[in-house]
Amino acid sequence: MAASERENPSSHRLRLVNDEILVARAVDGDTAAFETLVQRHGPLMRAYTSRMVGSRTEADDVVQEAFIVAWRQLPTLRNGGSVKSWLMRIASRQALAHIRRRPTDAALPPREVPVPTDTHPENVAVRNAELRALSVALDKLPEDQRQCWLLREIAELSYNEMAEELHLSPATVRGKLARARTNITAQMDGWR
Amino acid sequence: MNEPEPTLECGKTVEELGDYLAADRTPYDPTIETCPVCLNELRALARVSRLSGDLLAQDAATLPAPPDTWLQAIMHNIHREMRAGRDLPLRHPDPRVRITVTEGAVLALIRAAADDLDGLIVGKCELLGDADRPGASVDVHLTASVRWGRPIPELSTALRDVVSTALGRHTELDIAAVDVTIEDLHGYVATKEVR
Numbered sequence: 001m002a003a004s005e006r007e008n009p010s011s012h013r014l015r016l017v018n019d020e021i022l023v024a025r026a027v028d029g030d031t032a033a034f035e036t037l038v039q040r041h042g043p044l045m046r047a048y049t050s051r052m053v054g055s056r057t058e059a060d061d062v063v064q065e066a067f068i069v070a071w072r073q074l075p076t077l078r079n080g081g082s083v084k085s086w087l088m089r090i091a092s093r094q095a096l097a098h099i100r101r102r103p104t105d106a107a108l109p110p111r112e113v114p115v116p117t118d119t120h121p122e123n124v125a126v127r128n129a130e131l132r133a134l135s136v137a138l139d140k141l142p143e144d145q146r147q148c149w150l151l152r153e154i155a156e157l158s159y160n161e162m163a164e165e166l167h168l169s170p171a172t173v174r175g176k177l178a179r180a181r182t183n184i185t186a187q188m189d190g191w192r
Numbered sequence: 193m194n195e196p197e198p199t200l201e202c203g204k205t206v207e208e209l210g211d212y213l214a215a216d217r218t219p220y221d222p223t224i225e226t227c228p229v230c231l232n233e234l235r236a237l238a239r240v241s242r243l244s245g246d247l248l249a250q251d252a253a254t255l256p257a258p259p260d261t262w263l264q265a266i267m268h269n270i271h272r273e274m275r276a277g278r279d280l281p282l283r284h285p286d287p288r289v290r291i292t293v294t295e296g297a298v299l300a301l302i303r304a305a306a307d308d309l310d311g312l313i314v315g316k317c318e319l320l321g322d323a324d325r326p327g328a329s330v331d332v333h334l335t336a337s338v339r340w341g342r343p344i345p346e347l348s349t350a351l352r353d354v355v356s357t358a359l360g361r362h363t364e365l366d367i368a369a370v371d372v373t374i375e376d377l378h379g380y381v382a383t384k385e386v387r
Binding site: 013014016017018020021024025027028029030031034035038039042043044046047048050051056060064067068071072075127130131134135138149153154174175177178179181182184185188189 | 210247250300
């Protein structure tokens with residue numbers, strides 16, 4: 001029964017529905033619904049992972065792996081409405097595993113993280129400058145602090161979840177996060 | 193790991209303030225809420241936290257699209273791991289011949305039939321009962337989202353009809369009931385500006 005081919009014409013309609021419907025369909029085997037989830041959440045996952053691993057090309061590989069893992073594990077997701085944070089957690093795990101696989105003596109790839117560009121009207125110029133300053137501040141953080149910051153502020157993991165992903169104690173994670181916060185707010189002081 | 197904890201001049205640590213902020217400043221802590229140093233730090237922390245979300249949203253919006261092969265590779269991989277589900281029996285005059293259709297194919301058939309309806313998108317499909325036993329009666333449970341402004345009762349009835357027809361035509365399942373739950377509405381476009 002080649003019903004799945006018939007689903008493709010409807011994929012533009014799938015963009016209209018909420019995550020819960022898409023997850024339910026994907027759990028039932030609808031690859032078009034899963035593709036819509038990739039298109040909906042892929043951009044933030046790519047941006048987040050780029051900041052995490054410091055390379056867009058590597059991030060794209062990591063996010064690809066994350067989606068393949070997600071397809072396999074999707075039937076275990078209880079609440080389809082929380083798929084975004086669930087995907088961000090998988091992306092976090094894949095990114096950290098990717099970083100751990102790097103040979104420790106190898107030079108890190110040159111960081112090629114996006115610097116926000118100032119192509120917007122003047123009334124948002126200040127805001128863009130703020131974002132650029134934060135981008136630079138994040139980039140200057142030691143890698144472990146940057147990971148903590150991203151896991152907490154972007155992937156919105158709890159201390160315990162962060163500890164689990166980083167293979168550290170929750171107390172160590174809190175300490176690193178506090179130092180990351182202090183460093184970033186200090187860097188951003190001119191913008192207070 | 194013995195670097196000193198970042199501490200403010202009033203004695204509070206950045207950890208404490210971070211926790212307090214993460215808990216939405218509850219329960220109310222007067223030692224923080226009346227301390228100018230803490231309040232200043234809380235403001236700064238809240239601001240960089242909000243900016244971080246904005247920065248990543250901007251990254252995501254301005255990131256160059258990945259090459260087409262990026263999505264193709266994901267889809268190629270997941271197509272190799274299709275979800276077949278149970279094997280559902282089909283009758284054959286020759287008792288030595290065993291024909292089955294996978295549950296996954298039947299669910300795809302239900303979705304395809306439902307997707308022909310304008311204004312409704314089906315979500316979860318479930319075949320409840322011993323669908324893998326010949327002759328067993330089966331209940332079909334469906335969830336769906338209806339497009340804003342379309343009549344829910346008519347579309348629910350139409351959905352039950354197309355699904356029953358498709359299953360009757362293409363499978364030998366003994367369908368006792370098709371239950372439909374409309375879980376969501378989609379495509380709402382606000383016509384008034386939110387103040």
